[in-house]
Amino acid sequence: MNKTINQKAWFFVIPVFVLVAFNAAIPLMTVVNYSFQETFGNNVFAWEGTRWFKQILLSERFHAALGRQIAFTFIILLIQIPLGIGIALTMPKKGWGVPVCLILMSMPLLIPWNVVGAMWNIFALPDIGFLGHSLNGLGFDYNFTQQPGDAWFTTILMDVWHWTSLVVLLSYAGLNSIQPAYYQAAEIDGASRWATFRYIELPKMKKVLTLAILLRFMDSFMIYTEPFVLTGGGPGNTTAFLSIDLVKMALGQFDLGPAAAMSLIYFFIVLLVCWVFYNLMMKNEAQS
Amino acid sequence: MAKITLKDLSHSYLEKQNSNADWALREVNIDWKDGGAYALLGPSGCGKTTLLNIVSGLLKPTKGSVLFDNKDITSLSPVERDIAQIFQFPVIYDTMTVYDNLAFPLKNRGLSETDIASKVKEIAEMLELTSTLNNRASGLTADGKQKISLGRGLVRSDVNVIMFDEPLTVIDPHLKWVLRSKLKELHQKINRTMIYVTHDQTEALTFADQVVVMHEGQIVQTGTPVDLFEKPKHTFVGHFIGSPGMNILPCEIKDGEINFSGQKIQSHKNIKESNFKKTQLGIRPEFINFSNNGIPVKIKRVSNTGRHKIIDTESSGGNIKILSNSSTEIPSGSAHITFNQKYTYVYGDNWIIE
Numbered sequence: 059m060n061k062t063i064n065q066k067a068w069f070f071v072i073p074v075f076v077l078v079a080f081n082a083a084i085p086l087m088t089v090v091n092y093s094f095q096e097t098f099g100n101n102v103f104a105w106e107g108t109r110w111f112k113q114i115l116l117s118e119r120f121h122a123a124l125g126r127q128i129a130f131t132f133i134i135l136l137i138q139i140p141l142g143i144g145i146a147l148t149m150p151k152k153g154w155g156v157p158v159c160l161i162l163m164s165m166p167l168l169i170p171w172n173v174v175g176a177m178w179n180i181f182a183l184p185d186i187g188f189l190g191h192s193l194n195g196l197g198f199d200y201n202f203t204q205q206p207g208d209a210w211f212t213t214i215l216m217d218v219w220h221w222t223s224l225v226v227l228l229s230y231a232g233l234n235s236i237q238p239a240y241y242q243a244a245e246i247d248g249a250s251r252w253a254t255f256r257y258i259e260l261p262k263m264k265k266v267l268t269l270a271i272l273l274r275f276m277d278s279f280m281i282y283t284e285p286f287v288l289t290g291g292g293p294g295n296t297t298a299f300l301s302i303d304l305v306k307m308a309l310g311q312f313d314l315g316p317a318a319a320m321s322l323i324y325f326f327i328v329l330l331v332c333w334v335f336y337n338l339m340m341k342n343e344a345q346s
Numbered sequence: 347m348a349k350i351t352l353k354d355l356s357h358s359y360l361e362k363q364n365s366n367a368d369w370a371l372r373e374v375n376i377d378w379k380d381g382g383a384y385a386l387l388g389p390s391g392c393g394k395t396t397l398l399n400i401v402s403g404l405l406k407p408t409k410g411s412v413l414f415d416n417k418d419i420t421s422l423s424p425v426e427r428d429i430a431q432i433f434q435f436p437v438i439y440d441t442m443t444v445y446d447n448l449a450f451p452l453k454n455r456g457l458s459e460t461d462i463a464s465k466v467k468e469i470a471e472m473l474e475l476t477s478t479l480n481n482r483a484s485g486l487t488a489d490g491k492q493k494i495s496l497g498r499g500l501v502r503s504d505v506n507v508i509m510f511d512e513p514l515t516v517i518d519p520h521l522k523w524v525l526r527s528k529l530k531e532l533h534q535k536i537n538r539t540m541i542y543v544t545h546d547q548t549e550a551l552t553f554a555d556q557v558v559v560m561h562e563g564q565i566v567q568t569g570t571p572v573d574l575f576e577k578p579k580h581t582f583v584g585h586f587i588g589s590p591g592m593n594i595l596p597c598e599i600k601d602g603e604i605n606f607s608g609q610k611i612q613s614h615k616n617i618k619e620s621n622f623k624k625t626q627l628g629i630r631p632e633f634i635n636f637s638n639n640g641i642p643v644k645i646k647r648v649s650n651t652g653r654h655k656i657i658d659t660e661s662s663g664g665n666i667k668i669l670s671n672s673s674t675e676i677p678s679g680s681a682h683i684t685f686n687q688k689y690t691y692v693y694g695d696n697w698i699i700e
Contacts, residue, residue, distance in 0.1 A: 239434065240437050243437040245424050245425065246402065246424045246431050246451075247454055248425045248451060248455055261440045
């Protein structure tokens with residue numbers, strides 16, 4: 059069969075090309091531009107080469123922020139993924155409980171991020187907040203505005219409250235797509251509850267869980283609004299995650315060059331982790 | 347190994363039942379002998395899967411009881427009943443190898459590694475899976491996966507009954523035949539009770555010694571394939587089995603005679619009178635011949651299938667299909683036909699009058 063060759067078809071790609079250029083490539087290029095130059099305002103630029111990149115990669119401040127960021131993301135993934143699966147497993151599969159649970163689960167996801175931060179800030183205030191006051195009343199020395207441990211605890215609790223629902227909803231969808239025959243077969247094969255989970259439910263949820271982990275990784279690794287409103291990165295710098303630190307550098311100190319370099323490094327870390335993780339998860343899929 | 351008895355079994359998926367239509371199963375009574383090969387045949391929604399799930403214990407019947415060797419096991423779970431069931435879609439454990447899949451039911455029952463190994467090896471050989479034992483099960487083709495499902499059912503030597511719920515639905519046509527012969531062969535080799543659910547008459551008739559035909563939640567006839575073909579007890583059986591199905595024609599029983607479209611008909615049994623609301627005549631297309639006198643018909647269409655000719659005709663009492671050898675000369679225009687008396691039945695309200 060002869061293939062018709064008609065290069066004019068490329069014209070159809072133009073709209074997508076323009077769209078991507080405006081929403082991704084062009085803004086990104088300005089960041090690239092800043093990252094290699096020094097600017098003194100008034101559109102005056104001086105070439106700096108890779109200086110900002112070296113400076114950021116060697117800076118202790120960046121290492122500390124990255125360390126906090128990795129710890130935070132790791133902890134919330136460790137809590138949210140198992141907790142989300144657990145809740146999805148206990149949710150009803152039919153009847154009036156289904157819409158009730160789904161709506162309750164969606165609620166936290168529908169609240170604007172800065173509202174979540176403000177809500178938790180008030181909720182956790184040691185003197186007047188319900189959580190803070192109750193904890194102190196129970197004899198805990200709790201003050202998230204003063205003590206780093208309490209600040210971390212509150213930030214993590216807030217993120218778990220805000221985002222576990224996403225894992226629940228994805229897991230629930232994955233669980234519901236499993237044919238009843240699998241459960242029946244497992245029952246006949248004499249499988250225990252754990253074995254049913256391990257060999258049927260978990261493998262069948264693999265795709266949605268990959269998605270859940272990826273989404274939760276990206277969102278938590280780039281988290282800004284909620285901790286900014288809740289703790290403002292404090293006390294000190296103890297909850298200044300990468301985005302908060304970046305904004306401080308770019309807008310607080312007006313160090314545009316180093317901030318641009320940091321943005322790019324930040325972007326490449328997220329991209330790299332997603333790529334590696336996705337390929338690892340899908341490796342077995344390709345073999346079979 | 348066990349004899350299976352179903353006693354007055356009824357099941358409904360609804361809380362309250364107002365009419366017959368609310369029951370998925372109605373008053374089912376069956377005796378299945380140990381070691382037999384049985385088929386449950388019927389169209390989609392006739393209750394055959396419900397019946398199967400009640401036997402396996404996945405479903406509790408609303409009324410009635412299930413007995414294995416005369417022991418009531420209605421309240422026992424599938425594991426306690428020691429049964430195996432193979433589903434419409436191949437059910438495999440994706441993350442396990444073929445070997446682990448086959449070993450899974452045995453491991454759950456706490457057998458020793460050596461016992462498991464020898465059992466799995468035996469079954470793998472029987473199903474020709476030996477060469478793939480160490481592969482991941484998810485990489486197999488649909489028929490390979492269905493063989494694994496089958497293997498998990500066969501690997502336990504203690505099962506009372508092996509049940510198949512339309513197991514060949516997702517299998518390619520040319521492999522269907524291979525797997526079906528394999529099943530038949532396995533039945534002869536291991537001699538265990540097997541129940542096979544299907545809506546495909548060829549599958550049922552080739553696999554089973556006894557076929558149970560179901561219709562709207564009821565058993566309409568149980569018998570050998572020959573019984574079902576030669577003497578359908580219900581108009582549904584006549585209609586459902588055979589290709590084309592039985593001709594069901596309205597008739598009248600008057601003055602001690604059977605009347606069809608103004609003609610006196612002889613049936614397999616002398617019927618003098620009836621009190622049924624509706625009486626019908628049943629005759630298979632295979633048992634109708636052309637003759638010089640008899641029922642006048644108009645020939646509408648002749649289709650040649652290669653081996654047979656199917657002739658669509660029209661009589662004053664309704665359309666009649668006739669099946670004849672492809673070598674038979676078919677008269678054109680109008681003709682006369684006669685029914686073979688031995689295979690002409692009268693049905694009162696859809697049930698055979700005997």
